Amino acid sequence: MYSSNFNNLILNSDSYKTSHWLQYPPDSQYMSSYVEARKGDHDVVFFGLQAFIKEYLQAPITTADINEAEMVITAHGLPFNRSGWERLVEKHDGRLPIRIQAVPEGSIVPVSNVVCQIVNTDPEFYWLPSYLETALLRAIWYPSTVASLSYFCKNVIKSALEKSADSTDGLPFKLHDFGARGGSSMETIALGSLANLVNFSGTDSMTALVAASRWYGMDKDMPAFSIPAAEHSTMTAWGRERETQAYANMLEQFGGEGNLVAVVSDSYDLWNAIDNIWGDTLKDNVENMGGTLVIRPDSGDPAKVVCEALTRLAVKFGATTNSKGYKVLPDYVRLIQGDGINPQSLGKILDAVMNAGFSADNVTFGMGGGLLQQVNRDTMSWAMKASAICIAGTWQDIYKDPITSQSKRSKKGRLALIKDSNGQLQTIKEDELSSKQDNLLRDVYVDGTLLIEDTLTTIRKRTGW
Template sequence: MYTSNLNNLILNSDSYKTSHWVQYPSGSEYLSSYIEARKGDYDVVFFGLQAFIKEYLSTPITHQDIDEAEMVIQAHGLTFNRAGWERLVDKHGGYLPLRIEAIPEGSIVPVSNVVCQVINTDPEFYWLPSYIETALLRAIWYPSTVASVSHYCKSIIRQALEKSADNTESLIFRLHDFGSRGASSQESVALGSLAHLVNFAGTDSMTALVAASRWYQMDKDMPAFSIPAAEHSTMTAWGRDGETAAFANMIEQFGGEGKSFSVVSDSYDLWNAIDNIWGGSLKDDVKNMGGTLVIRPDSGDPAKVVREALERLAVKFGTTVNRKGYKVLPDYVRIIQGDGISPQSLSKTIDVVMKAGFSAENVTFGMGGGLLQQVNRDTMSWAMKASAISINGIWKDIYKDPITSRSKRSKKGRLALVKNKSKQLKTIKFDDLPADANNLLREVYVDGKLFIDDSLTIIRERAGW
């Protein structure tokens, strides 16, 4: 029986791809394919290609990989292009003879524009651009979708702070990643949580910190931060009658000048916790500890719960009115809502809070499944399609245009991305590129070599950090 290697790039594809090399027309030499998000509610924040190249395309394919792949694929009932893969190893040292062009990571692009384009550099391997579709498209759609959702949430929070707070200095800490345990795999956490950090600097996904160092040159600088926080087990371990003591212990352990800590407070009765414990028996301790208590509701309708929590805290601790005319709790008490948060519920909660007269600066959000897991390829209709082929030295456009679904119509020709005279991004044919125009697609990978190695810091700046 064969043993399988998850790092075998030949097996990192869909089964039907193994039979495609004999399906192209005779004389095929070059195939050009592109990736786009065809539609969606968010602008695209492009991210993740560099991680994929470093992790999967920087190690050459070997004869051992070919032997293993042949065993698996033939036992699977399919044909295997052994001669083609052996030629790739012998002629190119196992590195893929491809040119991958893409927009700079962190770029913000409207949907329905090319963000990545792939073409083979050796005519013997006309079948290769489409062979890597499975791995390459997945490597781009997931982190780019998470980065896009996160960026959309950032725009909502920014607008709220601009309207209701004296400044927006805290913006990069207003959406915290709670998604590590809810993601489908550790690699999903690495890519998705890191994509969130393109926009924000708060996470509880430590895997993202490792990923930043591994793929985006953040081995010296810390890209994100967190604070000590309670979970239900550390509170309920004290028993219902010991909740006050549990809360007091949090102040003792983590209070202090300039310090912040979060305490989940809905183990039994959130309103009792606010009215009678935080705002009652422990009120003076909270006021005098020198740091910031962040109370965390963790159940119920986010908008209703956050609004009522703010109103009750305002009764107990008072508020001031900022220059924008909105109420602000004392610096030593805030709220973080980390349950049931999606782009939609976040927006609704902020609206409710502000309509109640409170500044958005009173609340921080934590997003878990809504950030890392409740997205799929259809969220932004991602696709990779072949758009041009060279046969016997002649290029021709190829495309799909299903009569049953015009939304799946694909683009034609080798493509370029440019800014038009109105400074709007537009996808055009490369052959139509004006001499003075700047093609925003740049070479990232050619024949096994990575040409662009951006740091997370640079990517953040592109995304409007």
């Protein structure tokens, strides 16, 4: 047994990194690297660095970590920088002599701009910033990608509400996170679902609530909410012949003044459920329960199903026309579409709903795999690259510029992020900063200490809440 410790930072890296300390030029002293999303269809909403720092970078490296790592790495067939790690423990009590700068979490930054930068603060540890690339880049790209896609979705829904609804007040609850069971791990859900909460207030991922308390100061305030909801097992357990009783039980158990209850209604025949059960047998129950019934289709072509469901519900329950000229169902009945939702389908469904004459206010969406799992590092082409090295007291720009792929050309020098004269964000070299320009990259972590700690509430405000 070589190791069972997932919290050993020395082992939280790619194997080939263990040999890199021998590959740098003689007299290397400092290495500076940066993180960016090189391209993509959406602006970057930066998120997740604080969680990573609090979880992995505040505990000092120990001799036990070094011993364990040496055993694993040498058996794995690679050289191990024992003297370097021992020197870190001896000289810095195991705390990382690095400086991490980043834009404030929740910042909205166009792609191809620096959002994070790392450099060592002690020349003995020139090899350390790049050694941390695997863990640091992974900590940033995933939650930032989810937050970026979620923000895009929020703007799509907001535009539809502005066009077709009298109010956008319900926007924070218009995209509900259904992704917990589809994530690759509990930590994936903790980070991804939490990233969605930068933009929305509805989730069924309780792990995100724990994460918000653990990493983002939400130990006293509830960051997100949910409602009682049916699944197919609880409906089909009654049998097809007692489908009406199954639905009636949902209203009896969870109805009431101000309450919302969601009922999946396509176990057998969605149209029969709408026309004959909800819209006939249980119509009085729905109208008089004092709360809101949210009917959930869960199969078929989302745009077609949503539009037909709204049309049938309007026939049974009526609809009013709002100030924008779109039909709105009574407050006691709404629809939630949670099947087949992704950033691309969302806009198509909303367009179909409005083209059918209905307000976007009638529909809420649930999103699972399309939000948390159908993303990867290439979704926004995330990369961390070395851009400057100090050798024998002299800083030099370094970069890559592959003749076979100009899109992978990297930036040069120590970097800064500024607002230009037109108010646009722009990446420049740090030594090009004028006295009138503010570097939007701020020190977040220096020599083992987290310098800035934001709450989720603060981060949300940066996105325009």
